[in-house]
Amino acid sequence: MKNSIAERIADFLKNFPPFFSLIYTELVAISNEIQVIHVEKNHVLFKIGDKTHPFFYIVKEGAIGLSVTSDAEETLIDKCDEGDILGLRPFFAKDNYLMTAKAREESLLYAIPIEVFKPYVSQNAEVLNFLLESFASNTRNPYDKENKGKLISENVIYTEQSSEIQYFQPISYTKTPITASGKDIVKFVAQTMSQSKIGSVIIQENNLPVGIVTDKDLRSKIATGLFPIDIPVNQIMSAPVITVPENISIAETQMMMLKHNVGHLCVTVDGTNKSKIMGIISEHDVVVAQANNPGVLLKQTKRATRSKELKAVREKLNDLIQNSLDKNIPIQHISSLVGEINIAITKRAVELAIEKMEKEPPTRFAWMNIGSQGRKEQLLMTDQDNALVFEDVEEQHYDDVKKYFLELAEKVTKTLHKVGYEFCPAEMMANNPMWCKSVTDWNKQYNSWINKPGEKGILMCSIFFDYDFIVGDASLVDLISENIFANVHNNQLFYAYLGTDALKNPPPLGFFRQFLVEEDGEHKDTFDIKSRALMPLIDAARLLVLSQAIKGINNTYQRYKKLAELEPQNADLFESCAEAFSTLTLFRTEEGLANNNNGRYLNLNELSKSDKVKLKNAFQPIRAIQDAIKNRFQLTYFT
Incomplete structure (x- = not known):
């Protein structure tokens, strides 16, 4: 019945x-x-x-x-x-x-x-994933009497005895993961998983991760009869496997899982699939590490239907930054988390704009963040910098396709403006026809900047050579990257111009170690920490990663960390640059939060003596890295 x-x-x-x-x-x-x-x-x-x-x-x-x-x-x-x-x-x-x-x-x-x-x-991995993501709820700190009600994080467990932030602690993971060769037979890999009582096996070649097989793969591909059980495991593995560095925090772990919609992360030496396998992180590890983390800001972002709702997420993010600083959370961890949520906001803004268009995109495209957003270094509310690339189309369709994407970009940039990201004064946004192009036209543009590096071209290099894929088809961005690295390879003229630009701001101390401050204008007698201290380190890192053909690492701190790994003989210099960049970023962030601005100009009179000493010490690596650039690229005659 x-x-x-x-x-x-x-x-x-x-x-x-x-x-x-x-x-x-x-x-x-x-x-x-x-x-x-x-x-x-x-x-x-x-x-x-x-x-x-x-x-x-x-x-x-x-x-x-x-x-x-x-x-x-x-x-x-x-x-x-x-x-x-x-x-x-x-x-x-x-x-x-x-x-x-x-x-x-x-x-x-x-x-x-x-x-x-x-x-x-x-029996259903999609159901499990949803429940894991939804587990418990966002929470505010009810025991912080000075900042009652301010969001600290989604991953905090509060008790009467302790309000310790677990969210940014390094996550514990399996350090002896079971691996298999891509040529191994599925049946034997499944038997290994059963005997070892594990839910995944990393597929490797020469101890480099190339894929992963999970219980879900066995259920959906083998148990259903879609594939026979006696085939090589590389025919059913999920690839590529998402890789992370071994010191990843609980917060970053969950963000990566949510971002890529996966239940496992492969830990490698440098966080890429080009280095040795160190371990594996599962969703279970996240649940064990912290029993009460739903990633609510991401959840709210994905559910947002209006710019007002996205703005509310961004405003909560400011509270997260402030309270994390109060708890002495390392600035690089805060930056990584904020970068991911900023990406989620931008991605949702693009999705909402597409929904408002009369028709679907006429061809594949990719939205890119550039500049500080492209480096995931936009902790404070500054202006937006972005670009759009669409796949090559026949000439007779080009104008109509570009018109569609310019209209789409106009909607996106307006939404981001409502959220709080100001319009770029220089109009370096995707709604500008100059920065909305096909793959071929973008490659021509980059080739011009690289092979004819005049003053304007080098200025663009400081912005458009720091980019990050946000939404759409990532392969289009990969085509641009491949073209860039092919053109900069051994391009001494380009490096000479880029190196000269990296040296334009010397260490910001005058005679007797006095700060070089603004001499006139609205910010007279203040210290421009962006132009005088942060940009020299940013520019130097960009030049060095391009010359080393280091791909996929855009963040300045991470760039120096990677350089330290690749050049052990210069590791001390690069490590000191990384730490200096973190220190300077912390100063700027605290200034911005205290004064509700972008934190660019520091009032030195408000700094304690110890803070001034700390700030000056952070300037020392600037001179050292600029000297290294002069020697490496033989720039004596250019500067």
């Missing part, structure tokens, strides 16, 4: 994640076990410290607020509306609830038994 109530519940569930990943008969079977709960306004479903229920819940109608309470003050963390899930703690942790769930209006909930749903989680 049909159960019409169960079918109505199933019809509701099928519209929401993770239930839409299940087949209808499975939904009906689950719905037969579901309890329907009516919750009056202000009624508490569960509160902090309660033992976990045998159910988790999905909101059918109404709204449930999630909150924490301290000193009798309730702080709302998140609001669950129709289709939202709450109460997932029993899936992943045995301890009691860490938040209170209270109806903000009269609500109807479906209570889904944990034991009934667990088999579907283990």
Whole structure:
């Protein structure tokens, strides 16, 4: 006999994640076990410290607020509306609830038994991934009396005894991963996984990662009969495998998993697939490391339907930066996290713009961030710099295709402006016809800058040679990169011009170690930390990675770290440059947050004596790296 109530519940569930990943008969079977709960306004479903229920819940109608309470003050963390899930703690942790769930209006909930749903989680990787990402909720620090209510991170576990930030701690991972050759037979790899009780095997060639095989691959490709079990494993592996450095933090780990929609990360010596395998990180490692991290800022970004919602995310990000600094979190970790969320905001802005267009993109394209955004160094709210590349099309279609993408870029840049990213005064944005081109036209543009490096060309090199793919088709950006490195190889004239430009700002100290400050204008007597201190290090790093053909590393700090690895004889110099860059970035960030600006100009009178000494010490590597550039590129006669 049909159960019409169960079918109505199933019809509701099928519209929401993770239930839409299940087949209808499975939904009906689950719905037969579901309890329907009516919750009056202000009624508490569960509160902090309660033992976990045998159910988790999905909101059918109404709204449930999630909150924490301290000193009798309730702080709302998140609001669950129709289709939202709450109460997932029993899936992943045995301890009691860490938040209170209270109806903000009269609500109807479906209570889904944990034991009934667990088999579907283990059988469906998409369901598991969703639950992991949704586990618990964003939280604010209720125990920080000076900054009550300010967002610290999504990965913090609060207790009465401790509010230690675990989010930025290095994650523990498996340091002896099981590996296999791409030529190994699937059957034997599967047997190894079963015997070792592991869910993944890294596929390697010469101890370099080339792919990965997981339980999901075996279920979806072998168990279904799509592939036979006696074929080489490289025919079913997922490739490329996403690689990360061995000191990656919990925050960065989850961001990478969310960004690439994967459940495993391969740890290598330098974080690329060109270096030795060191270990593997799984979603389980993230859950074990911190039991309460949903990545809510990313969740809110992905759900945003208006620029106002994206702006709210960016404003919360400012709170995250401030509170992370208060906790002495390393600035490079903060920069990495903020960079990923900035990327997510830009990506969503592009997606929303496409939705507003009358038709889909006429051809493949890629949106790029350039300049400081391209280096993931935009901690503070500064102007936007971006560009767009679309694939080559027939000449008769070129104008129409370019017109479409210029209109799209106009919508994106306006959205980003509303979020808080100011328009670039120099109009270095994708809505400018000069910076919206086909692959061929972009290659011609770069070739002109490289092979005819005049003053204007070198200026563009300082912006357009720091770029980062955001959304679209990454292969188009790869084509540009390949062209750039082919043209700069052994191009001594180009390096001479670029090197000369890198030397234009000498160390910012005059006689008797006095700061060189602005002599007139709006910022008279202040110190320009961007032009006088940060840019010399940024320019030097860019020149050196281009000359070394180092691809895929855009961040200045990471560039120096990579150079230190490649040139052990100069490691001390490059390490000192990396640390100096971090110190200077910290000064600028603190200045910007304190004065609600971009932090470019420091009021030296407000610095303590020890801070002035620290700032001056950060200038020392500038002279050393500029001397090294003069010698390496023989620039004596150019400077």
